[in-house]
Amino acid sequence: MNGIIFDIKEMAVHDGPGIRTTVFFKGCPLRCQWCHNPEGLSFKPQLMYKSKNCLGCDKCKQHCDHPECQPFKRCVHICPENCLSIAGRTVTAKDLAKEIIPSADVLGKDFGGFTFSGGEPLAQSEFLLELTDELKNFHLCMETSGYCDSEIFNKVIEKLDFVIMDIKLADNDLHKKYTGVGNEKILRNFEDLKQSGKPFVIRTPLISGITDTKDNLSKIQNIVGDSAWEKLPENNAAGAKYKMLRVE
Amino acid sequence: MNKNLYNFIVNKEHHIYRRSVDWNLGKEYSEKGLSPMERMADRFERMMNEEKPVILPDEKIVFLRTVSNLPDCFSEQEWEELREKYYIHELGYISNFSPNYYDTISVGLLAKREEAGEYGKRAIDNILKLSDRYLEEAKKQGREDLVEILTQVPRHPARNFREALQFFRIIHFALWIEGNYHNTLGRFDKYIYPYLKADMEKGVYTRETALELLEDFFLSFNKDSDIYVGVQQGDNGQSMMLGGLDENGEYIFNLLTELCMEASCNNKLIDPKINLRVNKDTPKEIYIKATHLTKAGLGFPQYSNDDIVIPALEKLGYEHNDAVNYAVAACWEFIIPNVGADVDNIGAMSYPKAIDTVLHDGFMECETYEEFFAKVKAEINNECDRICAGIKNLWFVPSPFMNVLMGCNIAEGSKYNNFGIHGTGIATGADSLAVIKKYVFEEKTISKQKLLEAVDSNFEKHSELLPLLRYEAPKLGNNDDYVDSIATDLLDSFADCLKGRVNCRGGIYRAGTGSAMFYLWHADEIGASPDGRRAKEPFGTNYSVSLFAKVKGPVSVIASMTKQHFENAINGGPLTLEFHQSVFADEDGVGKVAALVKRYIELGGHQLQLNTVNTERLLDAQKHPENYRQLVVRIWGWSAYFVELDKEYQDHVIARQAYKV
Numbered sequence: 001m002n003g004i005i006f007d008i009k010e011m012a013v014h015d016g017p018g019i020r021t022t023v024f025f026k027g028c029p030l031r032c033q034w035c036h037n038p039e040g041l042s043f044k045p046q047l048m049y050k051s052k053n054c055l056g057c058d059k060c061k062q063h064c065d066h067p068e069c070q071p072f073k074r075c076v077h078i079c080p081e082n083c084l085s086i087a088g089r090t091v092t093a094k095d096l097a098k099e100i101i102p103s104a105d106v107l108g109k110d111f112g113g114f115t116f117s118g119g120e121p122l123a124q125s126e127f128l129l130e131l132t133d134e135l136k137n138f139h140l141c142m143e144t145s146g147y148c149d150s151e152i153f154n155k156v157i158e159k160l161d162f163v164i165m166d167i168k169l170a171d172n173d174l175h176k177k178y179t180g181v182g183n184e185k186i187l188r189n190f191e192d193l194k195q196s197g198k199p200f201v202i203r204t205p206l207i208s209g210i211t212d213t214k215d216n217l218s219k220i221q222n223i224v225g226d227s228a229w230e231k232l233p234e235n236n237a238a239g240a241k242y243k244m245l246r247v248e
Numbered sequence: 249m250n251k252n253l254y255n256f257i258v259n260k261e262h263h264i265y266r267r268s269v270d271w272n273l274g275k276e277y278s279e280k281g282l283s284p285m286e287r288m289a290d291r292f293e294r295m296m297n298e299e300k301p302v303i304l305p306d307e308k309i310v311f312l313r314t315v316s317n318l319p320d321c322f323s324e325q326e327w328e329e330l331r332e333k334y335y336i337h338e339l340g341y342i343s344n345f346s347p348n349y350y351d352t353i354s355v356g357l358l359a360k361r362e363e364a365g366e367y368g369k370r371a372i373d374n375i376l377k378l379s380d381r382y383l384e385e386a387k388k389q390g391r392e393d394l395v396e397i398l399t400q401v402p403r404h405p406a407r408n409f410r411e412a413l414q415f416f417r418i419i420h421f422a423l424w425i426e427g428n429y430h431n432t433l434g435r436f437d438k439y440i441y442p443y444l445k446a447d448m449e450k451g452v453y454t455r456e457t458a459l460e461l462l463e464d465f466f467l468s469f470n471k472d473s474d475i476y477v478g479v480q481q482g483d484n485g486q487s488m489m490l491g492g493l494d495e496n497g498e499y500i501f502n503l504l505t506e507l508c509m510e511a512s513c514n515n516k517l518i519d520p521k522i523n524l525r526v527n528k529d530t531p532k533e534i535y536i537k538a539t540h541l542t543k544a545g546l547g548f549p550q551y552s553n554d555d556i557v558i559p560a561l562e563k564l565g566y567e568h569n570d571a572v573n574y575a576v577a578a579c580w581e582f583i584i585p586n587v588g589a590d591v592d593n594i595g596a597m598s599y600p601k602a603i604d605t606v607l608h609d610g611f612m613e614c615e616t617y618e619e620f621f622a623k624v625k626a627e628i629n630n631e632c633d634r635i636c637a638g639i640k641n642l643w644f645v646p647s648p649f650m651n652v653l654m655g656c657n658i659a660e661g662s663k664y665n666n667f668g669i670h671g672t673g674i675a676t677g678a679d680s681l682a683v684i685k686k687y688v689f690e691e692k693t694i695s696k697q698k699l700l701e702a703v704d705s706n707f708e709k710h711s712e713l714l715p716l717l718r719y720e721a722p723k724l725g726n727n728d729d730y731v732d733s734i735a736t737d738l739l740d741s742f743a744d745c746l747k748g749r750v751n752c753r754g755g756i757y758r759a760g761t762g763s764a765m766f767y768l769w770h771a772d773e774i775g776a777s778p779d780g781r782r783a784k785e786p787f788g789t790n791y792s793v794s795l796f797a798k799v800k801g802p803v804s805v806i807a808s809m810t811k812q813h814f815e816n817a818i819n820g821g822p823l824t825l826e827f828h829q830s831v832f833a834d835e836d837g838v839g840k841v842a843a844l845v846k847r848y849i850e851l852g853g854h855q856l857q858l859n860t861v862n863t864e865r866l867l868d869a870q871k872h873p874e875n876y877r878q879l880v881v882r883i884w885g886w887s888a889y890f891v892e893l894d895k896e897y898q899d900h901v902i903a904r905q906a907y908k909v
Contacts, residue, residue, distance in 0.1 A: 008800070009801065010800055010801030010802065010803040010804060011801050011802050011803050011840065011844065014836070014837075018840075018843075019803070019840050019843055019844060021803075059711075077712075077715055077716065077720070078712055078715055079715055080707070080711065080714050080715060082715060082718070082719050102727055102807070103727075103800075103801075103803045103804065103807075106727065106803050106804070106806065106807040106847070106851070107803060107843075107844075107847055108847065108850070110843045110844075110846070110847050
């Protein structure tokens with residue numbers, strides 16, 4: 001089964017217990033206005049352009065034969081300053097597992113496990129399930145919006161050791177306004193998560209004026225109850241990656 | 249620490265007590281025809297007499313340099329003659345040794361005077377003279393505490409923690425005035441802890457008050473350091489070695505070890521430089537404490553792995569009890585305190601240069617990669633021939649007080665007289681060889697001619713090769729055996745080429761993994777290289793991955809950089825890892841970095857320096873240095889105030905990879 005990912009990060013520090021390797025799945029059904037991984041939104045490969053080092057030599061505009069370059073009408077291999085790259089590559093679960101398992105070997109007992117993030121891992125659930133099988137000897141964690149059909153959600157969490165799930169907005173209308181989707185599925189999946197017995201933590205990104213309102217936070221507190229809940233401060237580095245995705 | 253004193257020193261207000269002398273000693277001594285030993289003795293006497301005892305308000309550890317220059321003992325012409333006649337290493341004076349402070353502290357200078365020769369006695373007398381003048385000044389200022397201390401030390405043995413620290417300061421002060429430089433500090437916690445322990449048992453100090461005093465002691469290393477010689481500000485060799493095994497195989501980690509790391513963290517100054525010896529059994533808690541120091545952004549501690557270093561030194565012929573007591577020289581070379589006269593930075597061999605030489609002479613005739621590598625190894629051997637052949641008749645200016653501390657005429661050598669040679673640009677070398685192996689010989693997608701033309705034209709010709717070689721070819725640091733094994737071969741080859749050679753003092757040569765400052769100089773010797781490095785771009789420092797290599801992350805880097813056979817090449821030279829400041833923002837992040845360091849040691853890594861960086865801050869500091877006077881960065885083996893560095897050093901720091909996790 002093929003999947004599309006846009007990054008693999010070694011030594012992820014805030015993505016679960018221990019020193020972990022995090023795989024970032026490309027594509028997400030949500031469109032949160034504050035998303036700090038914009039290259040994770042579309043399911044398709046995208047051209048990323050770092051304008052800072054651009055010499056204006058236009059070598060990238062010359063014709064090339066690389067299949068991966070054709071959709072963008074730019075050659076990503078020719079830039080002397082490495083300004084161009086493609087976010088998103090297709091990979092089989094088996095090949096991806098082969099690629100990331102060595103980092104576990106290096107760390108031995110200090111290896112915490114693998115985390116699936118993105119983008120939205122649940123949006124490529126078949127690929128994700130195959131991957132969890134390939135990695136079944138390791139501690140597995142998922143960072144997710146929780147937005148998917150109930151059946152898929154339960155199938156996936158059954159394979160995991162830890163779940164980090166966002167609850168961003170308690171009010172359905174506000175949720176739709178700021179993320180593009182309602183939160184019914186998310187809240188229902190949260191109930192199943194609680195029932196599953198799987199260890200988890202709920203996360204709420206604190207977005208100024210949107211999610212950090214007293215009203216929203218107290219409503220989420222009611223939803224979460226006694227369960228583990230983290231409020232995350234805003235990520236200011238998001239802006240730069242948005243610029244990289246726009247190519248003149 | 250005493251905030252007022254701290255600010256006074258940091259703001260350089262104590263410089264008002266300084267003046268310079270205009271003596272032309274070289275001329276005077278050459279006209280008088282004085283022997284080197286006599287010159288050193290005379291200069292020391294005059295400099296010590298010229299010193300004015302200054303006790304700053306609330307200063308607990310005294311002695312302050314008030315003469316800011318040190319006139320040379322020889323004239324320019326004499327140096328020319330000396331350099332004709334002998335091999336002169338660097339400035340010609342004794343440097344980079346770790347003398348026996350601790351034995352002297354425990355017996356006192358009077359006892360050392362008994363066993364000393366004529367010149368040793370003279371040097372000691374001059375120290376006592378200045379010390380007595382400080383004693384008078386203390387009486388004048390009503391400083392009863394200092395009166396008591398200076399009545400006891402340095403004449404007599406230190407009786408307690410504070411006297412031990414003061415005695416250390418006096419010795420160190422005297423060494424620098426004598427003209428010795430990069431006088432490294434040795435195994436401080438091992439020898440000074442007993443004094444602290446006794447005092448704490450008597451209730452003289454609490455943990456807090458002991459820490460305060462230690463902070464003042466550490467502050468003292470920063471009073472005169474701008475006067476000390478070095479390639480850049482901060483390169484002064486005030487390196488302290490903490491932790492590590494003792495002669496009984498016990499791991500030393502005591503309260504003083506902890507307090508040293510805390511004092512360094514609290515002071516946030518670039519001296520003394522903190523080194524920590526560890527091994528695979530060192531508990532995680534120690535790595536966590538050390539990582540809290542790393543978090544301070546000073547580039548401390550630098551780790552050395554006993555499991556690798558001690559057996560490797562023994563393999564080279566060091567006796568067990570000496571190997572077990574190793575410290576580091578100014579930066580990271582492994583030296584033996586008290587009895588080691590190893591000159592560990594006597595030369596440097598450039599891997600990229602050897603490859604470049606063969607690329608232009610021999611490459612075209614090679615049919616296989618193995619043939620090419622064999623020629624590269626032969627060229628490394630030629631370079632070793634050249635370096636070693638050039639070192640005949642090593643001569644140092646004799647050093648009377650240093651002799652007292654090392655128990656012999658150290659300028660002529662001691663128990664160990666080995667030489668160390670750095671190996672620069674290993675990543676550039678390995679990456680270049682990987683390109684040649686893969687594209688020229690295996691896949692045959694780049695012809696020899698094409699590669700040569702591209703490199704020689706600095707990639708103007710065949711410019712499409714640049715991004716391929718620079719960004720897409722295999723790189724050291726990605727846990728890719730293809731390249732990692734090439735680095736192993738290079739280090740093995742270098743070690744092989746030095747094996748069996750005897751130096752002019754009867755010692756051996758040690759291959760190293762360091763670069764010192766050669767990462768800039770050697771890079772200028774060649775043009776572009778096959779790894780996609782452009783002409784004029786520097787190599788990475790010491791044992792690190794290429795500056796522009798795309799690496800997966802720190803886990804892959806430590807995997808790659810622990811595969812090599814350090815037991816054959818133990819001169820020293822660390823891997824450098826840098827993390828963005830945000831990694832250390834919480835205990836979880838600190839714990840994970842600590843776990844990574846522990847893992848590095850378990851994997852057999854030999855030496856590691858790591859630091860926190862914030863590239864945005866560095867760039868801003870270049871634009872607005874006045875706002876960043878205290879910003880510290882790690883250089884090749886020491887730490888510096890970023891804004892005091894020359895621009896090329898600054899740029900190099902900025903170009904280094906920082907792992908953001």
